[in-house]
Amino acid sequence: MIEIDDITKVYSGTAVVDRVSLTIEPHTICVIVGTSGSGKTTLMRMINKLVEPTSGHIRIDGEDIAGIQAYELRRRIGYAIQGHGLFPHRTVGQNIATVPKLLGWDKAKIANRVDELLTLFQLDPAEFRDRLPHELSGGQQQRVGVARALAASPNILLMDEPYGALDPVIRAKAQEDLLSIQRRFGTTIVLVTHDMEEAIHLGDRIAVMDKGKLLQFARPAEIIANPATPFVAELIGTSERPFRLLSLARVADHIEPGVVDGEAINDTASLRDAYAELLWSGRPALPVRHEGQIVGQVTLAQLSRLAARPQ
Numbered sequence: 001m002i003e004i005d006d007i008t009k010v011y012s013g014t015a016v017v018d019r020v021s022l023t024i025e026p027h028t029i030c031v032i033v034g035t036s037g038s039g040k041t042t043l044m045r046m047i048n049k050l051v052e053p054t055s056g057h058i059r060i061d062g063e064d065i066a067g068i069q070a071y072e073l074r075r076r077i078g079y080a081i082q083g084h085g086l087f088p089h090r091t092v093g094q095n096i097a098t099v100p101k102l103l104g105w106d107k108a109k110i111a112n113r114v115d116e117l118l119t120l121f122q123l124d125p126a127e128f129r130d131r132l133p134h135e136l137s138g139g140q141q142q143r144v145g146v147a148r149a150l151a152a153s154p155n156i157l158l159m160d161e162p163y164g165a166l167d168p169v170i171r172a173k174a175q176e177d178l179l180s181i182q183r184r185f186g187t188t189i190v191l192v193t194h195d196m197e198e199a200i201h202l203g204d205r206i207a208v209m210d211k212g213k214l215l216q217f218a219r220p221a222e223i224i225a226n227p228a229t230p231f232v233a234e235l236i237g238t239s240e241r242p243f244r245l246l247s248l249a250r251v252a253d254h255i256e257p258g259v260v261d262g263e264a265i266n267d268t269a270s271l272r273d274a275y276a277e278l279l280w281s282g283r284p285a286l287p288v289r290h291e292g293q294i295v296g297q298v299t300l301a302q303l304s305r306l307a308a309r310p311q
Helices: 040-045 070-076 092-096 098-102 107-120 138-150 168-185 196-202 220-225 230-236 238-248 271-281 300-308
Strands: 002-011 014-024 029-033 055-060 077-081 156-160 188-193 205-210 213-218 285-290 293-299
Touching: 002 040, 014 040, 014 055, 014 205, 014 213, 029 040, 029 196, 040 156, 040 188, 040 205, 070 077, 077 138, 092 098, 092 107, 092 138, 098 107, 107 138, 138 156, 138 168, 168 196, 188 196, 196 220, 196 238, 205 220, 205 230, 213 220, 213 230, 220 230, 220 238, 230 238, 238 271, 238 300, 271 285, 271 293, 271 300, 293 300
Parallel strands: 029 188, 029 205, 077 156, 156 188
Antiparallel strands: 002 014, 002 055, 205 213, 285 293
């Protein structure tokens, strides 16, 4: 659990983070979203003492981090940034091994962890372990950056705009990787982004910031349905609200009986994905697949009603 209690950071007389309080539950993803200059990155960097607060307290599992040496704290918290931040003259394996080596792990344990993480990120250890960062694609570099942040099995992972430099297709894959890894390890993740779409897709809870203040901290569905301020509503986008709500619901919960021809959609897909496919293809219904078996259909008529429902 991360407890942020009345935290403030002042630079040159200006509060860039202004009396923010929130609690991040264990094993969840908290996304901090806001425009440039909102204070979101400064707030996150106070969690691992890259920035020292002017006032207030941050506690991790009840322990005030003010009493923990910065270097010790950072070895317990993973940190991944936009553009990966890999050491250019170290191999992929050496990059991932950085924190385990500092912690004094033996060579065999480090080697096993490197190979485990490369395999997890679908990078063949034999092919990628000894490569240098410049020999990788942008998406591969970003995956290695996240693998390095996870190398010492931290309970907390901080991510600062990690996917901002990736193209949309690779970015979507990287987001799915992150959700899969979070489910597997139960890591508490704090992720900073300016992209509300990304926040809604990834976050168990979203903290919306503007001009140093926390405007709203709630689950995605609550923020979409009941934005606390006009600024939050603007970030969501009035015309986008129905489609953002569709993105939170799964096809599995809206299957109708019936048999229909054509390419099926997985029941794990979002209703927004199903709606987009129906509109794109001009089909009235899609068959729904569950573990390889067709289990029903999802219809354009039903999703159109959901999209048109007053919020």
